[in-house]
Amino acid sequence: MKNQKGFTLIEMLIVLTIITTLLILLIPNLASKNEDVQSQGCNALKQLTENQLQSYVMDYGTYPASVSTLVEKEYIQSDTCSNGKKKLTFDQAGNNEIIIVDNEG
Template identity: 40%
Template sequence: MWKKNEAFTLIEMLIVLMIIAVLIILIVPNLGKRSQEVNSKGCEALVAVVQAQVDAYYAEHNRFPTSLNALVPEYLNEEQKTCNDKELGYDSKTGKVRG
């Protein structure tokens, strides 16, 4: 009697592993580029939020805060003063926040 084998051969398994390896080689470098783009967009959004809080402070006090530290804790959290471990820039004369 003939015995029916329904398993993958070694060649088939090697071909599947090769295809998976090629896909990983193509995808992983793109993920690194995307994470930098996401971090950049996140910093831009944080700058916009902090700028809005500076504007809210100005609306209430009719003057710009002397520093971003003056906004903590009523307007900002301590963590919102930095993005990617860099301190946000602030000009107290114009009230402009920069990343």
């Protein structure tokens, strides 16, 4: 008598085909959601930095020279978004507004 407890090769191939198809459909959706999450995280860092900028102004009576000063004085942990592609800086108009720009370095 044969041992009938295992799967046949055809059954295993069918299961692997189904799993592969599901992964092919799922992975592109995860990649697009990752960009949205990174963008929201960067916006949250911007909001936190704006709040900490006000704390800095209350403590020192003046605006810092750059956003990196807030990092140096430990008001924020980083001026770079978590994916490293964008960072925070003051706008060029000189009104101390924080903007998100591409990280060159």
